[in-house]
Amino acid sequence: MSRQRTARKPSISSDKSSKTRRPGGLRKISANGRGTIRESNEVRLLQAAETVFAERGFSGATTAEIAARAKLPKANLHYYFRTKAELYRAVLANVLELWLDELDRFTPEREPAEAIAEYVAAKLKWSRMRPNASKVFANEILHGAPFMKSYLSNDLRRRVEDKAEVIRHWIARGKMRPLDPKHFVFQLWAVTQHYADFDVQVRAVLGRGRLTDRDFAAATENISALILHGCLTPSGSR
Amino acid sequence: MSRQRTARKPSISSDKSSKTRRPGGLRKISANGRGTIRESNEVRLLQAAETVFAERGFSGATTAEIAARAKLPKANLHYYFRTKAELYRAVLANVLELWLDELDRFTPEREPAEAIAEYVAAKLKWSRMRPNASKVFANEILHGAPFMKSYLSNDLRRRVEDKAEVIRHWIARGKMRPLDPKHFVFQLWAVTQHYADFDVQVRAVLGRGRLTDRDFAAATENISALILHGCLTPSGSR
DNA sequence: CGACGATCTGACCAAATGGTCAAGTTCTGT
DNA sequence: ACAGAACTTGACCATTTGGTCAGATCGTCG
Numbered sequence: 001m002s003r004q005r006t007a008r009k010p011s012i013s014s015d016k017s018s019k020t021r022r023p024g025g026l027r028k029i030s031a032n033g034r035g036t037i038r039e040s041n042e043v044r045l046l047q048a049a050e051t052v053f054a055e056r057g058f059s060g061a062t063t064a065e066i067a068a069r070a071k072l073p074k075a076n077l078h079y080y081f082r083t084k085a086e087l088y089r090a091v092l093a094n095v096l097e098l099w100l101d102e103l104d105r106f107t108p109e110r111e112p113a114e115a116i117a118e119y120v121a122a123k124l125k126w127s128r129m130r131p132n133a134s135k136v137f138a139n140e141i142l143h144g145a146p147f148m149k150s151y152l153s154n155d156l157r158r159r160v161e162d163k164a165e166v167i168r169h170w171i172a173r174g175k176m177r178p179l180d181p182k183h184f185v186f187q188l189w190a191v192t193q194h195y196a197d198f199d200v201q202v203r204a205v206l207g208r209g210r211l212t213d214r215d216f217a218a219a220t221e222n223i224s225a226l227i228l229h230g231c232l233t234p235s236g237s238r
Numbered sequence: 239m240s241r242q243r244t245a246r247k248p249s250i251s252s253d254k255s256s257k258t259r260r261p262g263g264l265r266k267i268s269a270n271g272r273g274t275i276r277e278s279n280e281v282r283l284l285q286a287a288e289t290v291f292a293e294r295g296f297s298g299a300t301t302a303e304i305a306a307r308a309k310l311p312k313a314n315l316h317y318y319f320r321t322k323a324e325l326y327r328a329v330l331a332n333v334l335e336l337w338l339d340e341l342d343r344f345t346p347e348r349e350p351a352e353a354i355a356e357y358v359a360a361k362l363k364w365s366r367m368r369p370n371a372s373k374v375f376a377n378e379i380l381h382g383a384p385f386m387k388s389y390l391s392n393d394l395r396r397r398v399e400d401k402a403e404v405i406r407h408w409i410a411r412g413k414m415r416p417l418d419p420k421h422f423v424f425q426l427w428a429v430t431q432h433y434a435d436f437d438v439q440v441r442a443v444l445g446r447g448r449l450t451d452r453d454f455a456a457a458t459e460n461i462s463a464l465i466l467h468g469c470l471t472p473s474g475s476r
Numbered sequence: 477c478g479a480c481g482a483t484c485t486g487a488c489c490a491a492a493t494g495g496t497c498a499a500g501t502t503c504t505g506t
Numbered sequence: 507a508c509a510g511a512a513c514t515t516g517a518c519c520a521t522t523t524g525g526t527c528a529g530a531t532c533g534t535c536g
Contacts, residue, residue, distance in 0.1 A: 037483070037533090055381060060297030063524060073485050078525060080483095138380055138436075142373055143295060145438045152442035160443045177467065182443060183460040190432035191425050198376075198427075200383045204390035205398045205420060222421040229415065230468030275503090275513070301494065311515050316495060318513095 042080055042090075044070045049091045054132035057139050058088055085147075092140060092147060095133040098126060100155075103185075106163045112170045112236055117224050120192055124220045127196035128211070134196035160185055175236030184231065191223050280318055280328075282308040287329050292370035295377050296326055327385055330378060333371040334389070336364060341423075344401045350408045350474055355462050358430055362458045365434035366449070372434035398423055413474035422469065429461050 048069035052061045063084050067074040081087035102122045105115045127134055140148055164181035171178050195202055195211070203211060286308035290299045301322050305312040319325035340360045343353045365372055378386055402419035409416050433440055433449070441449060 041483090057295045057297060057377075057381060059295060060381070062522085064522095074524090075485050075487095075526085076483080079485090082525085084524065135380055139295075139377075141436050141439050142376055142380065143293060143298070145442075149438070149442070152439055153445070156439070157443050157445065177463070179463060180456055180460050183457055184464070185443075186432055186436075186440060186457075187429050187461060187464055189436075190428040194424055194428035198379050198424075200387070201379050201390055201394070202424060204383075204387070205395050205423075207391070207395065218418055219421055219424075222418050223425060225415070225417060226422070226425055226468035227464070228468075230464035230466075279513090300492085302492090312494090313496085313515050313517095314513080317515095320495085322494065 038080070041070075041072065041076070045072065045077055045080055045087065046091055046094060049087050050094070050132045050136060053088060053091055054135035054139070057143075058084075061088075063087075089147060091136055095137050096151065098130065098133055099137060100159070102126075103159060103163050106166045108166050108169045112167075112175050113228055113232055116188070116227060116231070119188065120224050120227065121220055123188075123192035124195060124216055124223070127193065128216050131196040131199060134193055138193065138197040170236070174233055176231050177233055179231060188227065191227070195219055276318070279308075279310065279314070283310070283315055283318055283325065284329055284332060287325050288332070288370045288374060291326060291329055292373035292377070295381075296322075301325075323385075329374055330385060333375050336368060336371055337375060338393075338397070340364075341397065341401050344404045346404050346407045350405075350413050351466055351470055354426070354465060354469070357426065358462050358465065359458055361426075361430035362433060362454055362461070365431065366454050369434040369437060372431055376431065376435040408474070412471055414469050415471055417469060426465065429465070433457055 045066065049061070049066045052066045052069060055061075056065075061084070063077055064074050066087070067077040070077070077087070081090065102119055105118050105122075107115070140146075141152075145152055160182060163185060167176065167181035167184060170176045171181075195216070199211060202215075203209070206215065208215065283304065287299070287304045290304045290307060293299075294303075299322070301315055302312050304325070305315040308315070315325070319328065340357055343356050343360075345353070378384075379390075383390055398420060401423060405414065405419035405422060408414045409419075433454070437449060440453075441447070444453065446453065
């Protein structure tokens with residue numbers, strides 16, 4: 001296990017020829033109303049992979065387990081995704097698509113109170129609906145982002161840079177306390193991902209077999225309240 | 239680093255016969271002024287293991303790499319720790335000793351503002367000094383705490399239960415806003431561990447090769463300010 | 477219907493890895 | 507100095523695992 005040693009910089013989708021695979025062949029929309037066999041199998045593999053990678057990490061996951069979960073023979077998995085790393089990259093790319101995102105609610109025209117509350121709610125909703133996506137992402141970063149480094153220091157960095165500007169604007173307008181915008185973003189990330197990534201701990205402390213809707217509602221409210229009280233000025237709260 | 243020899247509460251150390259190891263033998267304080275060979279080798283292995291487990295996770299870590307990092311032959315590693323799992327448990331026990339802890343600053347008599355600020359500072363200090371400890375812990379929980387489940391739902395749960403009581407007391411005294419104590423603790427954990435666990439991401443966004451003292455100082459200040467403004471009432475802030 | 481590419485899959489294989497062992501070497505107490 | 511325990515280590519080994527392959531089978535289109 002634990003290959004990957006070789007430096008990996010490519011921004012994840014070093015996925016050449018996503019349409020044409022193994023023995024080469026073109027994507028056909030074909031008869032079947034809802035996509036090709038390839039499509040459906042790839043989706044099944046990606047879903048299975050997301051779960052297994054979330055549970056076991058990259059090295060701990062075995063292609064055999066992923067294949068089993070997708071109910072396909074292992075050789076078939078390798079037909080669609082040449083290597084475990086390629087499959088992992090595909091999962092990661094999917095996950096990013098989800099994550100990129102919600103921060104876009106931060107625009108200068110909006111009220112910070114509103115934008116932030118929405119962001120927290122949206123992130124927690126994802127944490128509830130796609131906890132595995134969150135875990136795969138967390139695991140990747142936790143181990144030094146061997147597959148994602150370049151994404152972090154390009155895409156993500158720029159995006160945060162942008163949003164920091166918006167936050168500075170809000171501060172200048174007297175709507176937010178004079179905090180460091182980037183650190184503020186880190187804090188938003190931290191609290192919103194905690195419930196997905198460390199759910200075992202949360203559940204243990206709360207004494208729940210699984211987190212309920214009420215738990216997530218409570219989490220959302222508590223986080224929103226804490227963060228909003230923490231970062232808004234009196235004039236910003238309205 | 240004390241080993242787990244001395245009674246350790248966390249269940250983790252399912253380590254029977256801690257004094258006598260492999261071929262059996264008693265611990266001797268002996269001539270050597272500063273501990274036995276065993277002690278020093280165990281420490282070296284534990285340190286090496288902490289690093290490797292943090293970087294690669296449990297499955298990704300190899301006993302060969304750990305041994306190499308400790309500059310001992312692999313067979314020697316297995317002389318001191320029969321299995322990789324046993325070594326891992328020992329590392330985890332060490333880490334817990336660090337973590338358990340800082341929450342004890344929360345006592346009814348103290349001012350919440352003070353206790354919380356201290357807690358944040360202390361946690362961030364650990365995040366800076368022992369990032370690997372934090373990562374090993376995070377990784378363990380991220381993957382469902384296979385080695386720690388019982389610790390979470392016993393020791394940890396009780397501890398949080400206690401501290402929640404303290405927080406409720408503070409709230410009743412009108413010093414803190416009426417928030418959910420447990421969720422508040424989660425939020426404290428989340429923001430303080432973020433800088434250790436996701437340092438790659440933080441560094442990428444901040445554009446740093448490594449986090450400096452100033453970065454940690456900024457993080458500490460920002461977190462403290464956010465949390466304190468977020469949870470204290472006017473009278474709590476005095 | 478026949479051709480041809482896409483898909484499927486059991487059987488394999490080489491490398492990696494956790495763990496063992498037996499034959500030393502070093503310590504320690506007496 | 508000596509016995510016996512503690513420690514060291516190169517050589518091994520069984521298993522696991524990512525990945526390959528060649529020979530089916532299936533689907534589609536002219």
